[in-house]
Amino acid sequence: MTIKISTKEGSDAGAATDPVRLGDLPFEALVAEMIRRLGDDPERAGMVKTPERVRKSMEFLTQGYHQSAAEVVGDAVFEERHHNMVLVKDIELYSMCEHHLLPFFGKAHVAYIPNGRIMGLSKAARIVEIYSRRFQVQERLTEQVAQAVWDTLQPQGVAVVVEAYHLCMMMRGVQKQNSKTITSAMRGAFLEDLRTRDEFLRLTTSVHSPL
Numbered sequence: 001m002t003i004k005i006s007t008k009e010g011s012d013a014g015a016a017t018d019p020v021r022l023g024d025l026p027f028e029a030l031v032a033e034m035i036r037r038l039g040d041d042p043e044r045a046g047m048v049k050t051p052e053r054v055r056k057s058m059e060f061l062t063q064g065y066h067q068s069a070a071e072v073v074g075d076a077v078f079e080e081r082h083h084n085m086v087l088v089k090d091i092e093l094y095s096m097c098e099h100h101l102l103p104f105f106g107k108a109h110v111a112y113i114p115n116g117r118i119m120g121l122s123k124a125a126r127i128v129e130i131y132s133r134r135f136q137v138q139e140r141l142t143e144q145v146a147q148a149v150w151d152t153l154q155p156q157g158v159a160v161v162v163e164a165y166h167l168c169m170m171m172r173g174v175q176k177q178n179s180k181t182i183t184s185a186m187r188g189a190f191l192e193d194l195r196t197r198d199e200f201l202r203l204t205t206s207v208h209s210p211l
Contacts, residue, residue, distance in 0.1 A: 027055040061096055064133030069148035072130060076120035077153065085196070087111040087203055088124040097168045098135035106164030106180070108142075109204040112149055113156040113189050113196070124149070138164055138183050146185035157189030159200045 022030075028051035032042035035050065042051060091108040110124040131144040146160040161184045170177050190197045 027058075028052055031055065060133075061094075062134055064130045067130045067133075069127050069130060069152055072126040073119055073123045073152050076123055077117055078119070079116060080114060080118045081116065082114050082118060083156070085111055085113055085200065085203075086118060086121075087200065088121055089204060091125045091128050093128050093132040093141075093162070093164070095132040095134070095136045095138075095141060095164075097166060098137060100168040100172070101135070102167040102171065104136075104138060104164045104166040104168070104181075106162065108145065108163075109159075109161045109200075110145060110149060111159045111190075111200050111203075112153060115154060115156045117153050117155070119153060127152075138162055138166075138181055142183040142185045146187055150187045155188065157191070157193075157196065158185075158187040159190040159197065160185045161201075161204050 031051035031054045035042040035047060040047065042048070087109065088111075089109045091110065092105075093108050094103060094105045096102070097104050108128045110128065127148045128145055131141050131148070142160050142162045145162075146158050149155070149158045149160070161182065163180055163182050165180055169175070169179060186197065190200060
């Protein structure tokens with residue numbers, strides 16, 4: 001894609017332009033142009049370093065594109081004859097809505113029923129982190145986490161529930177401050193056994209006293 005970027009400042013900025021391939025521009029130049037188009041001055045004292053900060057921030061917030069479940073789980077899978085539910089609850093998550101590039105945040109509950117293998121408890125949180133650190137919709141995020149656990153362990157069942165607040169609904173649009181979105185994804189025993197699914201939902205929705 002070729003665009004025209006102004007090469008002059010001031011009221012006659014549009015008088016001299018050079019064609020530039022968008023892909024050739026530094027990230028910081030794109031951010032500076034966005035700031036300019038939105039009505040501010042990227043050269044003023046408070047914003048001189050903003051393009052660089054935005055680049056670093058976005059690289060951090062989307063680092064999940066460069067990671068996989070296999071990499072973060074690694075060799076933390078262990079043979080274990082445990083056949084009851086393993087639940088890691090209230091995993092904090094922060095992600096970016098792919099429709100407006102605004103954050104959504106909340107918590108995930110990840111459960112599985114082992115089939116001869118378990119994984120390190122922190123790995124459930126690591127898997128959530130991988131898929132939340134991408135441009136996302138909550139529905140797909142929930143499914144991706146469930147599928148990653150399913151593929152990693154081949155367990156009897158997997159269940160994931162995500163609860164999140166979306167700033168694209170809170171800061172703009174309908175501006176509803178108290179609405180929460182809840183999504184779920186089930187595999188195996190959690191789909192086939194009503195009692196197992198009910199136990200998972202009861203554990204994730206119940207309020208426990210602090211440890």
